[in-house]
Amino acid sequence: MEKNIAKDLTMKLSQRALEIQASPIRKLMPHAVAAKQRGLKVYQLNIGQPDIPTPQPMLDAYHSFSEKVLAYGPSQGLDAYRNGLVDYYARQGIPLQENQIIVTTAGSEAVTFAMMVVAGAGDEIIVPEPFYTNYNGFATMAGITIRPLLTLAETGYQLPADEQIEALITSRTRAIMICNPGNPTGTVYSREDVFRLGALAKKHGLFVISDEVYREFIYEGRSHTSILHVPGLEDNAVMVDSVSKRYSACGARIGCVASRNQALMDATLKFAQARLCPPTVDQLAALACVPLGEDFFRPLIAEYQARRDLVFNALMEIPGVVCVKPQGAFYILVKLPVDDCEKFIIWLLNDFNIAGETVMGAPGEGFYATAGLGRDEMRLAYVLNENELRKAMHIFARGFEEYKKLTT
Amino acid sequence: MEKNIAKDLTMKLSQRALEIQASPIRKLMPHAVAAKQRGLKVYQLNIGQPDIPTPQPMLDAYHSFSEKVLAYGPSQGLDAYRNGLVDYYARQGIPLQENQIIVTTAGSEAVTFAMMVVAGAGDEIIVPEPFYTNYNGFATMAGITIRPLLTLAETGYQLPADEQIEALITSRTRAIMICNPGNPTGTVYSREDVFRLGALAKKHGLFVISDEVYREFIYEGRSHTSILHVPGLEDNAVMVDSVSKRYSACGARIGCVASRNQALMDATLKFAQARLCPPTVDQLAALACVPLGEDFFRPLIAEYQARRDLVFNALMEIPGVVCVKPQGAFYILVKLPVDDCEKFIIWLLNDFNIAGETVMGAPGEGFYATAGLGRDEMRLAYVLNENELRKAMHIFARGFEEYKKLTT
Numbered sequence: 001m002e003k004n005i006a007k008d009l010t011m012k013l014s015q016r017a018l019e020i021q022a023s024p025i026r027k028l029m030p031h032a033v034a035a036k037q038r039g040l041k042v043y044q045l046n047i048g049q050p051d052i053p054t055p056q057p058m059l060d061a062y063h064s065f066s067e068k069v070l071a072y073g074p075s076q077g078l079d080a081y082r083n084g085l086v087d088y089y090a091r092q093g094i095p096l097q098e099n100q101i102i103v104t105t106a107g108s109e110a111v112t113f114a115m116m117v118v119a120g121a122g123d124e125i126i127v128p129e130p131f132y133t134n135y136n137g138f139a140t141m142a143g144i145t146i147r148p149l150l151t152l153a154e155t156g157y158q159l160p161a162d163e164q165i166e167a168l169i170t171s172r173t174r175a176i177m178i179c180n181p182g183n184p185t186g187t188v189y190s191r192e193d194v195f196r197l198g199a200l201a202k203k204h205g206l207f208v209i210s211d212e213v214y215r216e217f218i219y220e221g222r223s224h225t226s227i228l229h230v231p232g233l234e235d236n237a238v239m240v241d242s243v244s245k246r247y248s249a250c251g252a253r254i255g256c257v258a259s260r261n262q263a264l265m266d267a268t269l270k271f272a273q274a275r276l277c278p279p280t281v282d283q284l285a286a287l288a289c290v291p292l293g294e295d296f297f298r299p300l301i302a303e304y305q306a307r308r309d310l311v312f313n314a315l316m317e318i319p320g321v322v323c324v325k326p327q328g329a330f331y332i333l334v335k336l337p338v339d340d341c342e343k344f345i346i347w348l349l350n351d352f353n354i355a356g357e358t359v360m361g362a363p364g365e366g367f368y369a370t371a372g373l374g375r376d377e378m379r380l381a382y383v384l385n386e387n388e389l390r391k392a393m394h395i396f397a398r399g400f401e402e403y404k405k406l407t408t
Numbered sequence: 409m410e411k412n413i414a415k416d417l418t419m420k421l422s423q424r425a426l427e428i429q430a431s432p433i434r435k436l437m438p439h440a441v442a443a444k445q446r447g448l449k450v451y452q453l454n455i456g457q458p459d460i461p462t463p464q465p466m467l468d469a470y471h472s473f474s475e476k477v478l479a480y481g482p483s484q485g486l487d488a489y490r491n492g493l494v495d496y497y498a499r500q501g502i503p504l505q506e507n508q509i510i511v512t513t514a515g516s517e518a519v520t521f522a523m524m525v526v527a528g529a530g531d532e533i534i535v536p537e538p539f540y541t542n543y544n545g546f547a548t549m550a551g552i553t554i555r556p557l558l559t560l561a562e563t564g565y566q567l568p569a570d571e572q573i574e575a576l577i578t579s580r581t582r583a584i585m586i587c588n589p590g591n592p593t594g595t596v597y598s599r600e601d602v603f604r605l606g607a608l609a610k611k612h613g614l615f616v617i618s619d620e621v622y623r624e625f626i627y628e629g630r631s632h633t634s635i636l637h638v639p640g641l642e643d644n645a646v647m648v649d650s651v652s653k654r655y656s657a658c659g660a661r662i663g664c665v666a667s668r669n670q671a672l673m674d675a676t677l678k679f680a681q682a683r684l685c686p687p688t689v690d691q692l693a694a695l696a697c698v699p700l701g702e703d704f705f706r707p708l709i710a711e712y713q714a715r716r717d718l719v720f721n722a723l724m725e726i727p728g729v730v731c732v733k734p735q736g737a738f739y740i741l742v743k744l745p746v747d748d749c750e751k752f753i754i755w756l757l758n759d760f761n762i763a764g765e766t767v768m769g770a771p772g773e774g775f776y777a778t779a780g781l782g783r784d785e786m787r788l789a790y791v792l793n794e795n796e797l798r799k800a801m802h803i804f805a806r807g808f809e810e811y812k813k814l815t816t
Contacts, residue, residue, distance in 0.1 A: 009610070009612075009613035010613070011613065011615065011643045011644060011669060011671075011672075013525055013526065013671060013672060013675050014524065014525060014526055014527050014528040014531065014582070015528040016524060016528055016529075017524070017525045017526075017672075017675035017676075017678075017679075018675070020675065020678045020679060020682070021678065022678050022681065023483070023678070023681035023682065025681075026483060026681045027681070029482075047480065049477075049479050049480050050477070051477065052477070053476045053477055054475075054476065054477055054478040058478070059473065059478070062470045062471070062473050062689055063470070063471050063472075063473070064471075065467065065470050065471070067462075068461045068462065069457075069458070069459060069460070069461055069462055069656055070462040070466070070467070070656070070657045070658065070659040070660055070693075071457050071658055071659050072455065072457050072658040072659055073659060074437075075431070075434055105513050105517075105661065105683075105687075106683070106684065108682070108683035108684055109513075109683065112683075116422065116424060116425070116549055117421055117422060117424075117425045118421065118422055118425075119422050120422040120423040120424055120551075121424075121529040121530075121551045122529075123422065134681075134682045134683070134684070136682075137678065137679070137681070137682025137683075138682055141524055141550070141679060141682070142549075142550075143528075143529045143551055174422070202417075204417075205417035205418070205419065207419065235419040236419060248477055248478070249478045250478065250479055250480040250684070250685075251478040251479050251480055251481060251685070251687060251688030251689065252478055252687060252688070252689075253513065253685070253686065253687040253688075261419060263419075263421060264419075264421060264425075267421050267425035267426070267428065268425075270425075270428045270429065270430050270431070270545065271425075271428060271545070271549060273430065273431035273433075273434045273435070273542075273545070274428070274431065274516070274542045274544075274545025274546055274549070275513075275514070275516035275517065275520075275542070275545075276514065276516055276542070276658070277658075277659070277661070278661065279513075279659060279660060279661040279687045279690055280659030280660070280661075281470055281659065281660075281689065281690070282687055282689070282690065285478075
């Protein structure tokens with residue numbers, strides 16, 4: 001038999017391009033767009049895009065940009081804004097110096113930098129699961145393996161005991177990464193648990209990356225413990241943050257990385273220099289929000305708490321639904337007695353409506369790294385006003401009733 | 409002898425964090441900052457930050473942003489802006505459809521996406537050297553190896569013969585990446601050479617990534633050949649672009665990736681979804697520049713050509729200086745009879761001035777991947793007006809004369 005020795009000239013993409021998951025938050029958008037084109041109103045609970053108006057001082061900053069040349073800023077961020085962040089963190093009980101903060105293009109770049117600076121290709125990062133789905137994408141791009149640490153609805157998605165975490169540590173483990181308050185679970189870690197995690201990381205020489213973009217969104221007067229609150233963890237702790245949710249400014253794309261580990265910050269600065277700088281006007285806009293304090297956040301948190309209660313109570317009315325009352329952030333993970341929540345979401349968009357309206361969630365599977373988990377779950381973001389949420393949850397409940405009849 | 413089995417708990421950073429180079433364009437900035445603090449004026453020719461005013465329509469777009477919520481945009485970029493880009497590229501003789509364009513956070517993210525989608529960790533990309541230094545940083549972060557293809561001042565840094573390029577191709581080679589017009593060389597590839605490179609890539613089943621952010625900056629009426637002009641190269645060609653230089657808007661951080669390879673664009677969209685979206689208001693600002701045509705670019709190019717002539721002629725007056733007259737972009741690579749240009753630049757900032765003024769360039773070594781090359785070179789960016797450039801070049805010439813006396 002003659003061997004074909006012709007060269008294969010098919011243009012193959014990289015392994016990471018083949019492996020990277022489609023965003024579960026965004027991949028069903030074509031169905032939503034089609035539904036809208038058919039004239040439907042879609043209550044979008046799939047994405048954490050708040051309806052809260054962006055603070056006027058921030059919008060004013062765009063309107064009053066007065067430079068003649070829209071120039072590069074420093075790679076580490078504008079001095080004025082880093083100064084502002086020092087103030088902001090001091091008010092959170094997190095004393096930081098300017099050189100312990102690098103401004104990033106949103107939380108996304110902050111997570112990417114943090115992952116890349118602690119872990120190389122083939123290294124592992126332990127992440128409590130379910131977790132913010134895009135951690136998967138960043139890890140795939142960086143060649144890092146996420147080792148999921150399963151947390152359960154039954155225990156409020158809280159951190160498991162040390163032994164269970166330690167069972168996942170291998171010679172390739174470089175860090176433990178948490179999201180606190182948690183997306184998609186709404187779980188807030190107690191001070192004890194954050195300190196326990198810090199001690200565990202120190203014991204094993206691991207970094208802790210703490211994603212704290214929902215810091216302010218905590219209900220019933222609970223308080224937030226930052227990884228940077230833990231004493232003695234200077235070398236291990238890396239915090240990532242963003243203004244997107246805090247100031248309802250997802251389109252500004254401004255975040256930061258902060259750590260007291262100077263070698264880590266020096267290396268992160270080199271990553272930052274490679275991409276030159278974060279957007280300039282958007283940093284000035286974020287700076288304008290730094291003075292916002294209790295007067296801004298108190299009514300905001302009350303509003304979100306009322307929304308959470310509305311959504312949680314509506315879900316509790318639906319037979320067969322399992323979910324945990326979120327303590328923070330603005331998401332709720334809903335377990336439904338269906339085979340595949342993704343199919344249910346697509347059905348809601350394609351085949352269901354009440355008076356020309358329907359509702360959209362994000363399929364749960366993408367929030368897990370363990371194969372097979374999350375298929376019967378869906379994440380809802382309570383980012384609409386109570387009136388709209390009430391209608392959305394009514395449609396959700398009626399739609400679920402209908403869908404169950406069709407599928408059982 | 410007793411073996412020490414205690415665990416090493418030193419916090420080690422990742423290999424890529426240890427390996428990534430400091431930006432040669434930015435790493436000497438502390439010396440410039442110190443010089444300014446001592447009251448010196450520093451003519452900054454180290455960085456491609458034009459002094460040209462950002463077009464008024466772009467500034468107006470910031471001033472007139474009228475949404476109440478600064479929301480996420482689509483991961484692929486705002487529809488209106490992608491439509492605008494379709495128009496812009498059509499005017500460049502590059503017919504594209506909207507879904508062949510993904511808007512990125514500046515050219516930096518476009519290069520990162522392009523590299524990552526074609527090459528995995530351990531794969532190789534061939535890049536004519538000297539090249540834009542930050543390609544090194546992006547490659548290090550992605551675990552990709554850059555295989556430098558040496559080009560020479562003697563031949564105007566033009567592309568070598570096919571055989572020399574082919575000699576670098578291994579089983580791990582995934583792409584050839586060019587910058588046209590070139591940073592730091594100012595070299596513009598001829599239509600013949602771009603087509604030749606396309607044919608070579610096709611023959612070997614390689615991608616061609618073409619960085620065309622300086623497309624408009626071409627002198628003496630030469631024309632630009634895009635990689636997307638090459639027929640039959642649909643599967644292989646990837647173009648990266650940015651508004652930073654074109655519209656003097658480096659701080660806007662808006663760029664794009666374009667390709668007619670749909671599988672590649674689909675995978676790139678997944679990378680884009682992981683980081684959610686590029687900045688929203690900045691896209692609207694970039695959109696406002698799309699209508700700018702000949703009336704905007706003709707005087708701009710004339711201005712840069714005059715600046716190039718001024719800098720090139722001034723350099724030619726200095727004994728021992730070797731450089732090639734740039735055909736495009738706004739950089740010139742200068743070879744000096746010194747051991748180490750970095751030391752010379754630091755000396756200019758720390759120990760030299762004329763009437764309280766000095767000048768800064770970028771050390772050449774970082775623009776090479778081959779060890780030892782470029783140490784006697786420096787990149788100058790002619791991004792100041794003629795009056796300032798004249799003073800800067802006078803200081804450069806006098807400083808060089810002085811420095812030679814000190815070091816020989």
